[in-house]
Amino acid sequence: MEYKDYYQILGLERDASQDEIKRAYRKLARKYHPDISKEAGAEDRFKEVGEAYEVLKDPEKRAAYDQLGSGYHAGQEFRPPPNWDEGFEFHGGGYTAADPEVFSDFFESLFGRGGFSHGFGGARQRHYHAHGENTYAKIAVDLEDSYHGGTRQIALKHSELGPDGRPQLKERKLNVKIPKGVTEGQQIRLAGQGEPGFGEGKPGDLYLEIAFNPHPLYSVEGTTVYLNLPVAPWEAALGAKVKVPTPEGAINLTIPADSGNGSRLRLKGRGIPAKTPGDMFVVLQVVAPPAGTEAEKEAYRAFSQAFTFDPRSGLGS
Amino acid sequence: MKPGQREEISGAILDEESELTLGELCRACDIAAEEVLALVEEGVIEPRGRSRTRWRFSGICVRKVRRVYSLERDLGLNLAGAALALELLEEVERLQARLARLERERGRR
Numbered sequence: 001m002e003y004k005d006y007y008q009i010l011g012l013e014r015d016a017s018q019d020e021i022k023r024a025y026r027k028l029a030r031k032y033h034p035d036i037s038k039e040a041g042a043e044d045r046f047k048e049v050g051e052a053y054e055v056l057k058d059p060e061k062r063a064a065y066d067q068l069g070s071g072y073h074a075g076q077e078f079r080p081p082p083n084w085d086e087g088f089e090f091h092g093g094g095y096t097a098a099d100p101e102v103f104s105d106f107f108e109s110l111f112g113r114g115g116f117s118h119g120f121g122g123a124r125q126r127h128y129h130a131h132g133e134n135t136y137a138k139i140a141v142d143l144e145d146s147y148h149g150g151t152r153q154i155a156l157k158h159s160e161l162g163p164d165g166r167p168q169l170k171e172r173k174l175n176v177k178i179p180k181g182v183t184e185g186q187q188i189r190l191a192g193q194g195e196p197g198f199g200e201g202k203p204g205d206l207y208l209e210i211a212f213n214p215h216p217l218y219s220v221e222g223t224t225v226y227l228n229l230p231v232a233p234w235e236a237a238l239g240a241k242v243k244v245p246t247p248e249g250a251i252n253l254t255i256p257a258d259s260g261n262g263s264r265l266r267l268k269g270r271g272i273p274a275k276t277p278g279d280m281f282v283v284l285q286v287v288a289p290p291a292g293t294e295a296e297k298e299a300y301r302a303f304s305q306a307f308t309f310d311p312r313s314g315l316g317s
Numbered sequence: 318m319k320p321g322q323r324e325e326i327s328g329a330i331l332d333e334e335s336e337l338t339l340g341e342l343c344r345a346c347d348i349a350a351e352e353v354l355a356l357v358e359e360g361v362i363e364p365r366g367r368s369r370t371r372w373r374f375s376g377i378c379v380r381k382v383r384r385v386y387s388l389e390r391d392l393g394l395n396l397a398g399a400a401l402a403l404e405l406l407e408e409v410e411r412l413q414a415r416l417a418r419l420e421r422e423r424g425r426r
Contacts, residue, residue: 026392026393029391029392030392033387033388033391033392034387035384035387035388035406036388036402036406038413046391050391131344133347134344134345134346134347136383151325174326175324175325175326176325176326176327176328177325177326177327177328179327179328179329179330181330182330183332184414185377185380185410186330186331186332186376186377186380187330187331187376187379187380188328188329188330188331189328189329189331189345189379190326190327190328191328191329193326204347205345206328207331207345207379207380207383208328209380219414219417219418219421220414221411221414221415221418226418228421228422262422274332275332275334276334283422285422
């Protein structure tokens with residue numbers, strides 16, 4: 001297993017005071033909390049930070065960790081020296097809110113799993129009711145999945161009792177049907193796919209929170225879908241019929257005469273097909289063609305002759 | 318669940334229009350009814366219906382409750398603080414989506 005440098009994880013020197021440790025932990029916990037940070041890998045960082053704090057906040061565990069020495073560096077292959085913890089008695093200085101089930105092998109090899117002989121009081125009080133616990137995960141889908149429905153595979157990690165009676169981290173793959181009309185931030189409930197129940201109890205449910213993968217064409221806010229549509233100045237001025245992509249397929253759209261840059265055309269009910277379907281907006285982007293050839297330059301000159309147009313009239317004198 | 322099982326599983330969307338009773342919300346969030354009452358009093362979630370036995374919560378309450386509780390527990394906040402954090406986070410998410418769209422509009426000009 002790999003050595004973990006808990007000081008480095010919290011961005012601290014080895015002689016940091018307990019106050020500094022607490023401050024560093026609090027700051028990083030706020031930064032990487034999976035409900036706050038949208039950064040990829042935030043959740044793993046959050047767990048790592050929680051594990052580091054679990055050890056360093058408790059003077060007994062910290063002292064034991066420190067006497068492993070500073071000779072290791074992060075990621076180095078590590079085996080705990082025999083009797084490394086001789087002379088230490090862990091009183092379980094109160095667990096943090098971190099979930100001990102997600103602690104690393106490195107942590108476990110030093111401090112055991114889920115607490116010490118003297119009671120493991122703080123963190124996760126497992127309710128020994130019959131129902132299994134509900135579990136939560138995030139899933140990224142494409143906008144098209146919400147329009148047409150689709151199937152996504154998701155890999156879930158969970159712990160299971162192994163043959164040696166110790167919990168093991170297992171991966172479970174599920175093929176999940178993405179129902180039509182989902183929007184970002186909504187959850188899908190998969191009945192019975194959570195943690196197994198105790199005894200005769202039913203398993204909990206699995207809640208999947210939906211996020212959309214970024215789309216090359218469309219932006220989405222709630223159930224509203226936006227498309228930027230480039231148009232030529234004459235199309236905007238005179239009106240035109242153009243072919244426009246929508247997530248449901250291309251349509252012929254009439255651009256009314258006298259449209260301008262930023263004009264929005266509403267396609268009612270062509271947003272996300274939720275129970276109350278959203279709208280789609282086509283936002284016009286007037287693009288002026290570059291004048292390359294002599295004929296094109298001549299056209300621009302004729303243009304300037306025909307108009308009395310001051311694009312800077314709004315700037316004052 | 319057998320390993321290697323690959324059947325398709327379908328679920329139900331929890332949205333504004335789905336309705337949960339007090340008991341269903343408690344089970345969905347693994348919390349006690351008293352905790353739901355505290356969340357209602359704090360204004361984090363709003364039930365439809367007058368009396369508690371007739372309360373109905375919309376599907377989006379499940380995610381709100383879960384986020385408030387994990388913020389409270391993981392960051393050492395009290396309920397009011399976590400409720401405020403959730404409101405601000407939701408506002409940030411709305412603004413980020415809007416900003417991404419507007420940046421796209423400008424970029425294409």
